[in-house]
Amino acid sequence: MAIYHAHTKAISRGKGHSSTANAAYIGGKEVLENEIILPNGIDLPTLTSQELWNKAEESEKRKDARVGRECEISLPHELTPEQRAVLAKELTQNLANRYGVACEYAIHHPSRENSDERNHHVHILTTTRKIDINGNLGEKSDIELDRKQCAEKKISTSQEQISEIREQIANTINKHLELSLCQAKVTHLSLQAQGIDREPTTHKGKALCEQERRLELQMVKVEIQIVYDCHELAKANAELAQLQKNQAIQQD
Numbered sequence: 001m002a003i004y005h006a007h008t009k010a011i012s013r014g015k016g017h018s019s020t021a022n023a024a025y026i027g028g029k030e031v032l033e034n035e036i037i038l039p040n041g042i043d044l045p046t047l048t049s050q051e052l053w054n055k056a057e058e059s060e061k062r063k064d065a066r067v068g069r070e071c072e073i074s075l076p077h078e079l080t081p082e083q084r085a086v087l088a089k090e091l092t093q094n095l096a097n098r099y100g101v102a103c104e105y106a107i108h109h110p111s112r113e114n115s116d117e118r119n120h121h122v123h124i125l126t127t128t129r130k131i132d133i134n135g136n137l138g139e140k141s142d143i144e145l146d147r148k149q150c151a152e153k154k155i156s157t158s159q160e161q162i163s164e165i166r167e168q169i170a171n172t173i174n175k176h177l178e179l180s181l182c183q184a185k186v187t188h189l190s191l192q193a194q195g196i197d198r199e200p201t202t203h204k205g206k207a208l209c210e211q212e213r214r215l216e217l218q219m220v221k222v223e224i225q226i227v228y229d230c231h232e233l234a235k236a237n238a239e240l241a242q243l244q245k246n247q248a249i250q251q252d
Contacts, residue, residue: 002177003118004186005074006169008162011125014064019125020053022070026106026123033085034106037092044135052102056127059137066144069126071095073169075107077118078182087176088122091169098165099141100130163188 011017027034027049036047053068060067073091075084085107092105103126110119128144129137142153143161150157156164170188177184 002076002078002173002182002184002186003074004170004173004188005121006071006166006188007073008069008071008165010066011068011070012064012066013060013062017067019056019068019127020050022068022125023049023053023104026070026104026108026125028106032081032107032109033088035089035092035104037089037096037103037105038131039096039100039102040093042131042133047102047135049104052104052127053125055135055137056129059127059129066128068128069143071124071126071165073122073124075120075122076173076177076182076184076186077120078184079176079180083176083180084120084122087173088124090176091122091172092124094168094172095124095126095165099126099143101127101141102131102137103127 011019011022034049036049036052038044038047056067073088075087079087088105088107092103095101096103103124105122105124107120107122110117126141127137128140130139130141131137142150142155143158145153145155145158147157155161166188170186174185177186
């Protein structure tokens with residue numbers, strides 16, 4: 001069954017975060033594919049990741065400013081690596097076009113120590129400001145506006161926009177699943193909204209998966225120790241029985 005997970009968070013200086021650090025993380029050693037995506041009509045072939053996120057930091061002056069936004073989205077394990085790459089790029093292009101922002105995405109595969117081989121996902125890092133044809137970052141994107149600003153522009157609030165994005169993500173994933181002739185589907189709706197009475201599943205992060213792996217190894221070690229102890233106990237019982245038998249013979 002395809003798993004739906006889409007989470008967005010703001011990258012804020014107030015919490016000690018930076019867009020350059022996040023970009024360095026998502027472009028780390030577990031990356032299968034990594035690319036900068038710009039809105040349709042903007043072509044900046046020489047723009048590097050370092051240059052882009054330095055611009056994002058420089059465009060914000062406040063100490064508690066938001067300097068980026070990150071989306072983490074599960075990619076269906078039912079798709080091939082090539083199909084997941086196409087899906088990840090389209091998801092990123094959708095965000096770039098919708099908000100007029102620059103984005104960088106990186107596909108991460110399940111880590112070698114990850115006990116869940118289905119944990120394919122993409123990190124999408126977006127600027128908080130719109131980018132122009134010259135690579136300059138200007139006005140804030142709609143999702144970064146407060147309620148008053150959204151009301152003045154007569155657009156959905158940031159929280160409502162996040163819900164809309166989640167629906168768009170689910171629709172895009174389902175389109176790619178259908179194109180791959182896969183019967184699985186995902187939904188952005190909560191279990192309660194679907195009328196399903198059970199605990200929701202959770203997306204396993206790297207730390208949790210590594211912890212589960214360590215616990216599995218510990219359990220194996222305990223099982224091996226139990227088998228060894230049982231063997232030693234059986235050996236000791238056999239030796240005791242032989243001693244008792246020898247003692248009985250001597251007494252006779």
